[in-house]
Amino acid sequence: MQLTIDGTRLEVTSGTTVLEAIRALGREIPTLCYDPRMAPYGACRVCLVGAAGAGGPIAACTTPCREGMVIDTRDETARRVATAIVELVLSELPEPPGEHSELAAVAGKLGIGALRWPGAVHERRHAPRHPYLALRHELCISCGRCVRACDEIQGAFALTLTGRGFDANVTAGLDSGFRKSTCVSCGACADTCPTEAITELALIELAQAITP
Numbered sequence: 683m684q685l686t687i688d689g690t691r692l693e694v695t696s697g698t699t700v701l702e703a704i705r706a707l708g709r710e711i712p713t714l715c716y717d718p719r720m721a722p723y724g725a726c727r728v729c730l731v732g733a734a735g736a737g738g739p740i741a742a743c744t745t746p747c748r749e750g751m752v753i754d755t756r757d758e759t760a761r762r763v764a765t766a767i768v769e770l771v772l773s774e775l776p777e778p779p780g781e782h783s784e785l786a787a788v789a790g791k792l793g794i795g796a797l798r799w800p801g802a803v804h805e806r807r808h809a810p811r812h813p814y815l816a817l818r819h820e821l822c823i824s825c826g827r828c829v830r831a832c833d834e835i836q837g838a839f840a841l842t843l844t845g846r847g848f849d850a851n852v853t854a855g856l857d858s859g860f861r862k863s864t865c866v867s868c869g870a871c872a873d874t875c876p877t878e879a880i881t882e883l884a885l886i887e888l889a890q891a892i893t894p
Contacts, residue, residue, distance in 0.1 A: 685751035701742035712788045715825040716743045720834045728764045732757025765792045771823050776803045784876035812860035821879035824850040828871035840865040
């Protein structure tokens with residue numbers, strides 16, 4: 683099937699998502715809940731793009747391509763909504779995301795500077811009850827990537843999302859910590875986390891050692 687992305691025609695196979703088609707052209711749009719190793723989730727809505735004939739922006743990661751689609755990755759409404767979403771995510775964190783984190787990279791791509799809506803922030807709450815991993819709850823944005831990596835990649839089912847809205851977070855086991863969960867210390871959760879909410883302890887110790 684054929685579709686048009688930013689004026690360029692492209693042929694894709696059935697089942698290809700709009701995000702995959704965009705990337706096949708060598709172009710990028712921001713994502714937060716997406717990891718190509720896992721099934722698309724569509725939770726963050728940061729990958730919004732314009733689509734001719736649609737009632738509004740569409741999520742590129744979960745939308746399958748259709749014959750004749752016309753996609754605009756620079757759609758003003760889509761970018762405005764995506765930017766506002768990321769700003770709201772950032773406004774809940776007690777500190778800026780790590781400069782090497784995926785969240786920081788997304789904020790940079792969207793040109794986000796000073797936050798327009800400062801408000802309540804998450805209380806700092808660390809859970810260093812694992813020999814290799816540290817869970818910093820205050821940096822969790824409930825994107826679900828760690829939970830899905832644990833389920834879909836490793837099959838350990840050690841993590842789960844809890845709560846709703848501002849109180850949503852991730853927990854290990856039945857909120858009893860990593861040690862009492864089915865965690866096998868594979869590190870898939872830390873590898874996919876876009877905010878460094880789950881981090882390998884060795885990396886934290888290294889950063890502390892080199893910080894003047």
